[in-house]
Amino acid sequence: MQVLSVTPEIFPLIKTGGLADVTGALPIALAAKGVTMRTLIPGFPQVMDAFKKKKAVYQYPLLQGGKASVHAVKIAGLDLFVLDAPHLYDRPGGPYGNAAGADWPDNWRRFAALSQVGGDIAGGAISGYQPDLVHAHDWQSAMTLAYMRYGKAVGVPSLLTVHNLAFQGQFGAGIFGELGLPAVAMALDGVEYYGGVGFLKAGLQAAWAITTVSPTYAQEIRLPEFGMGLDGLINMRSSDLYGIVNGIDTDIWNPETDKHLVSAFSAQTLKARARNRAVVEDRFNLEQDDSPIVCVISRLTWQKGMDILAAVVDGVVATGARLAILGSGDAGLEGALLAAAARHRGRIGVVVGYDEGLSHVMQGGCDAIIIPSRFEPCGLTQLYGLRYGCVPVVARTGGLADTIIDANEAAVSAGVATGFQFAPNNGGAMLYAIRRLVDAHASPAVWEQIQRQGMKADVSWDKSADKYVELYRLLLSKRVA
Numbered sequence: 001m002q003v004l005s006v007t008p009e010i011f012p013l014i015k016t017g018g019l020a021d022v023t024g025a026l027p028i029a030l031a032a033k034g035v036t037m038r039t040l041i042p043g044f045p046q047v048m049d050a051f052k053k054k055k056a057v058y059q060y061p062l063l064q065g066g067k068a069s070v071h072a073v074k075i076a077g078l079d080l081f082v083l084d085a086p087h088l089y090d091r092p093g094g095p096y097g098n099a100a101g102a103d104w105p106d107n108w109r110r111f112a113a114l115s116q117v118g119g120d121i122a123g124g125a126i127s128g129y130q131p132d133l134v135h136a137h138d139w140q141s142a143m144t145l146a147y148m149r150y151g152k153a154v155g156v157p158s159l160l161t162v163h164n165l166a167f168q169g170q171f172g173a174g175i176f177g178e179l180g181l182p183a184v185a186m187a188l189d190g191v192e193y194y195g196g197v198g199f200l201k202a203g204l205q206a207a208w209a210i211t212t213v214s215p216t217y218a219q220e221i222r223l224p225e226f227g228m229g230l231d232g233l234i235n236m237r238s239s240d241l242y243g244i245v246n247g248i249d250t251d252i253w254n255p256e257t258d259k260h261l262v263s264a265f266s267a268q269t270l271k272a273r274a275r276n277r278a279v280v281e282d283r284f285n286l287e288q289d290d291s292p293i294v295c296v297i298s299r300l301t302w303q304k305g306m307d308i309l310a311a312v313v314d315g316v317v318a319t320g321a322r323l324a325i326l327g328s329g330d331a332g333l334e335g336a337l338l339a340a341a342a343r344h345r346g347r348i349g350v351v352v353g354y355d356e357g358l359s360h361v362m363q364g365g366c367d368a369i370i371i372p373s374r375f376e377p378c379g380l381t382q383l384y385g386l387r388y389g390c391v392p393v394v395a396r397t398g399g400l401a402d403t404i405i406d407a408n409e410a411a412v413s414a415g416v417a418t419g420f421q422f423a424p425n426n427g428g429a430m431l432y433a434i435r436r437l438v439d440a441h442a443s444p445a446v447w448e449q450i451q452r453q454g455m456k457a458d459v460s461w462d463k464s465a466d467k468y469v470e471l472y473r474l475l476l477s478k479r480v481a
């Protein structure tokens, strides 16, 4: 089976979030299952610099305002089609904006171009390559499915994965004339969205099937509270909507070999975590005692529920737990958490910033990780927590609800609990969960059982890749001969 994946990001070449981890891991996991995935990505500087021999397999004299070409290359074990279009992608800064973080004003052009090329390849533009199916990701490549639908590839099955419905690629109606789509596409069941053009909306409409990155999020986005204005459309498409949870890279996140840890460990040597814990105490200026350290490794934003945590930190300290917080984001939240650390010296420590190495040490040394997200399409940090014996305490939403088994009486006595869940997502419910955690931590037999059970959970890509293959097969069976 030949699958064309179209994405703005792919690990290890270009990454701003979990989307890159998925698009980077999936081709490798699928290869073992007889699926060949080639990936079309924009020729951002980081990507163009990663290969030398440049031989175009397709040329555009004019693509959204300039010359462009497609190069077939293999980088880091990934089969890629790189769209070289310097007028669109050869810029400093990030993939979506300048160094100051402001979005590029022509993002619609940049990602319409990517999608148009995806549609062309699906329609057989590259000689010797015809994908059986096209898999697009998020708004930046969602228009591929519209170009297929209104172009030559209407008979090629397609899948759209939504990694976060909050990002929709919504633009004014004025751009429509430059997209190269037929007039009929500017319709309620086409690319039109609240009077303008909606890239994600167009993909949701055109895709043969839609997935989100967890089953619970797939259900939640059918509700107005989570649907971000698209719940009506998503309900209409509900018979083609699936949820497949993400896996993690179990080589990079392996507590037995992780070079970031001072002390590697396994489920049989949990006591070795103590040395990592000491590093966390030192780095976050925490008092040394036997109370649990609950950590946060997160963007400090409203989505992540950091304001809910900030409002009850005094209550958290009163439970006896300590807090180690690593994150950056909203300046107001950073300030509130730093003020809490100043109020509770030795009990709360805050490091503002992004620190990959420290995040590993925290997972390998803290007792628990709290993730109070308001919505969470999948979430990765709870999966790392499971693998590292850092017990997740999570809001019962999205992928957090799907991956953690709450340590209620029945689950503890059956030996299946892997963490703590709370709902509704408010300060009271959060504090109650932390109190339950502090109680469980006080009894080592119970605590270690929860840690070991979490470490046994299968968080690899293997099962999820099987689910994608199953869905691809289902879509292929719907082709009209």
Ligand code: ADP
Pocket (backbone or CB within 6 Å): 017, 018, 297, 298, 299, 326, 327, 328, 353, 354, 355, 356, 359, 378, 379, 380, 381, 382
């Ligand atoms: P999202 O993609 O919504 O931010 P995820 O849980 O899916 O949330 O992924 C977040 C990723 O970013 C995880 O790999 C997490 O460890 C990492 N991360 C977030 N904040 C930090 C930070 N301040 N320092 C180091 N790693 C971080």
